[in-house]
Amino acid sequence: xxxxxxxxxxxxxxxxxxxxxxxxxxxxxxxxxxxxxxxxxxxxxxxxxxxxxxxxxxxxxxxxxxxxxxxxxxxxxxxxxxxxxxxxxxxxxxxxxxxxxxxxxxxxxxxxxxxxxxxxxxxxxxxxxxxxxxxxxxxxxxxxxxxxxxxxxxxxxxxxxxxxxxxxxxxxxxxxxxxxxxxxxxxxxxxxxxxxxxxxxxxxxxxxxxxxxxxxxxxxxxxxxxxxxxxxxxxxxxxxxxxxxxxxxxxxxxxxxxxxxxxxxxxxxxxxxx
Numbered sequence: 138x139x140x141x142x143x144x145x146x147x148x149x150x151x152x153x154x155x156x157x158x159x160x161x162x163x164x165x166x167x168x169x170x171x172x173x174x175x176x177x178x179x180x181x182x183x184x185x186x187x188x189x190x191x192x193x194x195x196x197x198x199x200x201x202x203x204x205x206x207x208x209x210x211x212x213x214x215x216x217x218x219x220x221x222x223x224x225x226x227x228x229x230x231x232x233x234x235x236x237x238x239x240x241x242x243x244x245x246x247x248x249x250x251x252x253x254x255x256x257x258x259x260x261x262x263x264x265x266x267x268x269x270x271x272x273x274x275x276x277x278x279x280x281x282x283x284x285x286x287x288x289x290x291x292x293x294x295x296x297x298x299x300x301x302x303x304x305x306x307x308x309x310x311x312x313x314x315x316x317x318x319x320x321x322x323x324x325x326x327x328x329x330x331x332x333x334x335x336x337x338x339x340x341x342x343x344x345x346x347x348x349x350x351x352x353x354x355x356x357x358x359x360x361x362x363x364x365x366x367x368x369x370x371x372x373x374x375x376x377x378x379x380x381x382x383x384x385x386x387x388x389x390x391x392x393x394x395x396x397x398x399x400x401x402x403x404x405x406x407x408x409x410x411x
Contacts (some may be wrong), residue, residue, distance in 0.1 A: 142251045145177050145187045145214075146376035146387070148295075148334030149354025151223060153195040154204050156383050162195055162356075163399040167391065169210055169355045171400040176390070179379065185251045187214050190334045191221025191260075191295025192354065193229070200230025219257045220244050221295035221335060222266055226249060226259075243274055248280040253329075253380060254288040256281045260296040268296025268335070270315045275322065282326050289329045289380065297333035297351050298344060308407075309336050322346045328387045330378075339374055339389045350387050352376055357399055366403040370396045 151166045151273060153159035163329030177187065194201040196356030209216060220229060230236035243259035258278060282290070298316035310316065322333075324345065330350045332369075339360040340351040353359075372394040379386045 139252075141272075142376050142380045143180075143182050143184050144250075144253075144380075145180065145184045146190065146332050146350065146378055147173065147187060147355065148190040148332075148352040148375075149151075149192040149221070149337060149356050150189065150205065151192055151195040151354070151356035152170055152201050152208070154198070154201045155219075156200070156264055157196060157198075159195055162372060163242050163369060164356055164373075166195070166356050167204070170205075171211055171381055172392070173355060173373075173375055174209065174212055177214070177375075184214055187216045187254070188253070188255065188291070188295050189216060189218050190352070191219045192223040192356075193218060193220070195224030195356075197223060197228045199232035202229055206233055215250060215253055217248065217250075217257060217293065218231055218244075219293045219295055222260050222261050222268065224261060227261075228260070232269050235402040238251065243271065245274055245277045247284070249285060249288065252288055254281075254285040254290045256290060256292050256365060257353065258292070260294050260311060268294075268311045268315075270311065270319065275318060278319075278322055282322065283333050289327050291329055291380075293333045294322065294331065294333055294337050297340075297349055298331070300342060311408070319403045323347060329380050330387075337369070341387065346371050348387075350376065350378075350385075353387070353391075358394070358396070361394075363401075366401060366407050368401045370394075370401045371399060372396055 227240040247256040296311045299310040299313045328347045333351045342349045353374040355373045357369040360368040374391040377388045
C-alpha cells in the first residue's frame, strides 16, 4: 500500500419507508441518513468507498430498500453493503439489486478498492437477534482470502465476534464457536480491521491481533452505563477511517444529540425477546 486509503463506516441505518408509519422506529432515520450523506460528501480527502455494515432497513421490505437506493443516489462514492438481523435477503435482493432468484442465499461478496480487499459476510439468522455463520460462508471466506493474498483486508460483518465464552447476552454478537473459527481463518491474513454494528455504541477492541470497530449507527444509541437491561437514547455517529502502512485510524463523528431516553427494556423483557 503506497498511500493512505480513506473510507467511511456507516451502520444500522434502520431505514423504513414513511408509508409504513413504522411503530418500532424510534428516530427519523431517513432524515439522519440525508444529513450524514451531506456530511460525507463534504469529507476531504474524498473517501474511496463507504462501508455500511448491516441493518440497512428496519423491516426488511423491498420498498424501504428502494428508498435507500434513491436516498444514496448521487453520492458518487462506491458503497459496500452488508446485511444485519433487521434486514431480509429477499427484500434486499429485490429492492436493491432487482434480483428475482436464489433470494434466501446469504449476501457474501468481496471487492478490491484502491488496493484494499474488502470482504463482506452475512451474519443474519432468520428469526434470531444474534448472529452466526454457515459452513458455506466460511468456505466463501476461505476462498476470498486466497484470492488476493498480497492485499490488506477489511472484513465487514454486522454482528461483531464474541470476545469471550461467557458473553452474558447472546444477542450482542456472533456465537462463540463461529467467533473462534473466524479468528482462526483470519489469523495471518493481514486483516487491517473488522467492521461491525448491531450493538449501537462506538467500540474498538483489539481482537486476536486485529482491531474490531463497532459503530453506534444512525437509529439509536445504547447507554452503556445502564446495567439493568437495555436503555436506548437518542444519538448517532459514523466513522472516518484511514488505513496507512502503519495501521488503521478510525475517528468517530457523533451527531448532535441531547441523549434523551427513547426506550428501556429490563433484563427479563430483553431475555424474553431474545
